[in-house]
Amino acid sequence: MTHVVIIGGGPGGYEAALVAARLGAQVTVVERDGLGGSTVLTDCVPSKTLIATSDLLTEVESSAELGVEVPRDVRADLAAVNDRVMKLALAQSADIAGRLEREGIEFVKGSARLVSAGSVEVDGRTIQADAVLVATGAHPRVSPDALPDGERILTWEQVYALREIPDHMIVVGSGVTGAEFASAYNGLDARVTLVSSRDRVLPGEDEDAAELIEDVFTERGMTVMGQSRMASVRRDGDQVVVTLTDGREVDGSHCLLALGSIPNTADLGLEEAGVVLDENGFVRVDRVSRTSVPGIYAAGDCTGVLMLASVAAQQGRIAMAHLLGDAVHPLDLQKVSSNIFTSPEIATVGLSQRKIDEAGLHVDVVMLPLATNARAKMQGVRHGFVKLFSRRGMGVVVGGVVVGPRASELIHAVSLAVSASLTVDQVADAFTVYPSLSGSVAEAARSLHPR
Structure with missing residues (x-):
């Protein structure tokens, strides 16, 4: 029986584990934070749960057009919303744990380090393997000039600790994450300023779609600052001050940093094992998720291929199919669907x-x-x-x-x-x-x- 060790319990890891188990492999999943990874615990599931509340309030605001009168003071209780967010995230993580257990997959909680293609060390314990899948994800990028404090200056993983709707949320970064959170807090009736270093929001997306969403943002009272690059963010009592590279300053109650992601590939022993990383630390893989070392595969955000949960899961499935001799359809990025959860x-x-x-x-x-x-x-x-x-x-x-x-x-x-x-x-x-x-x-x- 082939023994597969999977480092990381997010979509790339747990979906790979399920495929490997069904194909007859012995599977061990190692995860330090919780099954589901950041996707379930701090990123995709929490953010979309928050957005669901925001979307409901946005619909309520337009109810008069449908002939429905509602009180003008309808607001969300952010403490209750965020409690629900985290409860649902933990419930989803528990559901994944149950699925793995039913399939006979071993779960080891701890931090893993790759010793070789056939050996993984977990907090001092050595696990022998016939193959390894690295699916360790990524974490929010921060700047030395804009360090989060978890209270007023926040990454997208920290916003769920907020107990009250911010008076003025400044979102730095107008990519997918920045646009989604700007839209969400705007729907929650916070004053929102979106700081974009480019000439429009969502610069990597369809131009017509990006122009439409920016028009909607503006129509709903959001301030969109195009071609405005952040220089620093500092805390000033109960306020934050975002300084731009042209010297302008934007004052707000909170600042959300949406500056991109950094792969979780440091201190894993990857380079010592011969695994090639690119200049940004992402694991280089081919279309069937192979790394440069035979027997070592990688999937998900740590590869930087396309940072979507659906792509991570597909990479993991493909890796196990290739490893275990099942029919393989190499990853085709020209057929990937994705969604931006703005309103x-x-x-x-x-x-x-x-x-x-x-x-x-x-x-x-x-x-x-x-x-x-x-x-x-x-x-x-x-x-x-x-x-x-x-x-x-x-x-x-x-x-x-x-x-x-x-x-x-x-x-x-x-x-x-x-x-x-x-x-x-x-x-x-x-x-x-x-x-x-x-x-x-x-x-x-x-x-x-x-x-």
Whole structure:
């Protein structure tokens, strides 16, 4: 029986463990913080739980448009919200522990260090292995000029200790994490300033989607400071002061740092074992999750391939399938779907406009505003669109963007089309419910019928 040791109990680790066990391997998972990793305990699950409350309040604010009167002083109890956040995170972690136990997977709580491809040391105990999967994740990047104190200057892992809604939350960083938290606290009725070093929020995302979300942010009272790079953040009593590189200062009650992530690869013995890291400390892997050392695989945020829980899980599954001789489909980043949980949400899959332009592909594109959709009108939805990309002359769907409420659900139809290389006619011919927001996906496909 093959013995696999998995270092890290996040999505890349526990999903790999389940696959390995089902394929007949003996599996040991080593995790120092708790099963589910940062995804479940401090990152994805907590943040999306917080956002769920924010989204509800945002819907309540627009209820008058639907003929519903609600008291003007409806507010969230942030202490209760954050208590619920952490309770749900721990419950999800316990569910994962139960799944692993039912599959006969050994769980060892502790800090692991790689000795070799066949040996892992956990707090002085040596575990022999036939193969090792490294799935140690990443942690928030901080700056020497903006050190978090856990009270007023915060990383995204520390915000759940807050007991009251901030008077003025300054969010530094306008990538996915920054945009999501800025949207969440704006929905919770905090005053929010978003400091962006680029000329627009979400600089790596679809341009139309990013422009729309910035317009929504501004419409809802958020201050968006473009081309404004942080120089430092300091605490001044019950206030924080964010100093920009041009000398301007922004005063607030709290500051959330969303400056990116650093891989958890230090002090693991990786380089001593021969595992190649890139200049930023990420583990280099191929499309089946192999590192430079035979028998050592890696998955998830520690690889920097694409920092999504779904990609981490898929990398872990692929690694175990490759190791244990099952059918393997190498990771294809051109078919990955992702979602940004702002309000409205931004979901994407497949090729983006930027990648299409860089590759010089000939595509047809259509963008339909949700405002023309009958169900959207009924629900009072004003912001959003469906955009599809198809290969010119062939009609094969190669990518798409959905902006709107529950875009994370709506994108699945487009994801299936991209994954299966369906044509726009095949997407359009599939029945949709009337009225429904998904009808706009079919309508967009119908508009791209090859001529």
